[in-house]
Amino acid sequence: MKKGKKLYEGKAKIIYATQDKDLVIQYFKDDATAFNNQKKTTIEGKGVLNNRISEHILSNLSQIGIKNHLVKRLNMREQIIKLVEIIPIEFIVRNVATGSLTKRLGIEDGTVLKEPLIEYCFKDDKLGDPLVAEEHIYVFEWANKKEIEKIKKMILRINDFMIGMFRGIGIKLIDFKLEFGRLKTNGKNEIILADEISPDTCRLWDSLTEKKLDKDRFRKDLGDLIPAYTEVARRLGILHEQSNVSVVNVTKLSSVKKKTK
Numbered sequence: 001m002k003k004g005k006k007l008y009e010g011k012a013k014i015i016y017a018t019q020d021k022d023l024v025i026q027y028f029k030d031d032a033t034a035f036n037n038q039k040k041t042t043i044e045g046k047g048v049l050n051n052r053i054s055e056h057i058l059s060n061l062s063q064i065g066i067k068n069h070l071v072k073r074l075n076m077r078e079q080i081i082k083l084v085e086i087i088p089i090e091f092i093v094r095n096v097a098t099g100s101l102t103k104r105l106g107i108e109d110g111t112v113l114k115e116p117l118i119e120y121c122f123k124d125d126k127l128g129d130p131l132v133a134e135e136h137i138y139v140f141e142w143a144n145k146k147e148i149e150k151i152k153k154m155i156l157r158i159n160d161f162m163i164g165m166f167r168g169i170g171i172k173l174i175d176f177k178l179e180f181g182r183l184k185t186n187g188k189n190e191i192i193l194a195d196e197i198s199p200d201t202c203r204l205w206d207s208l209t210e211k212k213l214d215k216d217r218f219r220k221d222l223g224d225l226i227p228a229y230t231e232v233a234r235r236l237g238i239l240h241e242q243s244n245v246s247v248v249n250v251t252k253l254s255s256v257k258k259k260t261k
């Protein structure tokens with residue numbers, strides 16, 4: 001698949017055109033940002049791990065009938081995905097209260113919620129992705145009621161599946177963020193899951209020690225992000241390498257190769 005021109009660059013990913021108008025390439029960068037870009041750095045190897053972890057989760061979701069944009073992983077940093085029209089909402093799913101929810105409502109950190117809580121944020125970096133009500137989505141026509149009902153059903157199935165998948169490897173799924181898009185097929189719009197699911201977009205705590213295995217390591221300066229993401233990949237059975245060193249080495253090798261070309 002030939003990589004065409006850059007169509008879009010986000011904080012952690014780049015989208016490139018391909019010769020097929022319905023498909024694009026999603027490239028995972030090593031850039032890490034938090035608090036709407038106020039804090040940023042580059043963490044070597046993060047993109048490689050997120051590419052692999054997201055591929056694993058989205059393929060598993062396909063197998064239980066959750067349609068999504070992933071076609072296939074191309075290499076260490078890239079995957080081919082279906083081009084969709086992204087719905088401008090970040091769907092936040094929470095099982096345990098932490099992060100912005102605790103700050104906003106004064107709920108004690110770690111409170112287990114009696115049912116999954118879905119929150120909606122309007123995707124707009126300039127506004128800092130503000131929390132909105134479901135009614136805003138309809139009034140401003142970001143999506144219609146039928147689409148949101150379908151998305152909510154998909155979210156609950158995704159959450160159930162992911163809670164179980166992570167529980168099986170000793171990890172608690174605290175919360176996560178999802179994005180959905182419209183795929184045009186035969187003139188009709190179909191809602192499918194898009195973007196990525198990775199430790200950048202989930203909160204994952206070790207079941208026994210509650211050690212944070214996600215981007216909170218960067219957000220809260222807890223250190224050692226790559227070993228934590230590698231641990232998630234290893235427990236998911238994706239990485240068979242002995243340690244995190246191998247991921248970083250592969251990244252280094254590929255950049256050395258590029259430079260010598």
Ligand code: TMP
Pocket residue numbers: 092098099100101129175176177200201202203
């Ligand atoms: P929050 O507690 O900061 O609102 O985050 C809730 C979840 O959503 C957490 O798993 C991190 C994820 N998230 C993103 O993936 N992207 C974002 O821009 C934000 C704010 C949160």
